[in-house]
Amino acid sequence: MTTYIVLINWTDQGIRNVRDSTKRLDAAKKLLGDMGGSFQNFFLxxxxxxxxxxxxxxxxxxxxxxxxxxxxxxxxxxRTLKAFPEAAYREIIGSLG
Structure with missing residues (x-):
């Protein structure tokens, strides 16, 4: 599995309906799970x-x-960042000439 850091901002619509955001998070977790992925952490x-x-x-x-x-x-x-774990970082740096 590949790790991704997802930076998220509410749109005007999203902030107007912020009280529903926990339900939307649950739906997003299910959607990603159905696609074969998962949430590892989530932060406000x-x-x-x-x-x-x-x-x-x-x-x-x-x-x-x-x-x-x-x-x-x-x-x-x-905005999504592809993240390399420490082991991959060390491998990449170690492979430099």
Whole structure:
């Protein structure tokens, strides 16, 4: 599984309906689960982003479909980072000439 950091901001629609956001989170977790992925962590944050999720998915295409599905609902906008765990980081750095 590949790890992704998802930076999330509510849209105007999303913040107007913020009381429903926990239900939307549950639906998002189910959607990603149905696609073969999962949420590892989820945070309400202060600063440039309203929410941050750490997710796993089988591949980039699954994560792209998931993010597009979230965006189509109109409540959030996402920015997704592909994350390399420490072991992969060490391998990559160690392979440098």
């Amino acid at each position: 944050t202060m600063g440039d982003h309203d929410l941050v999720a750490v997710c796993e998915a089988p591949d980039d295409a699954v994560m792209a479909r998931f993010n597009l599905s979230l965006g189509m609902a109109g409540n959030v906008r996402t």
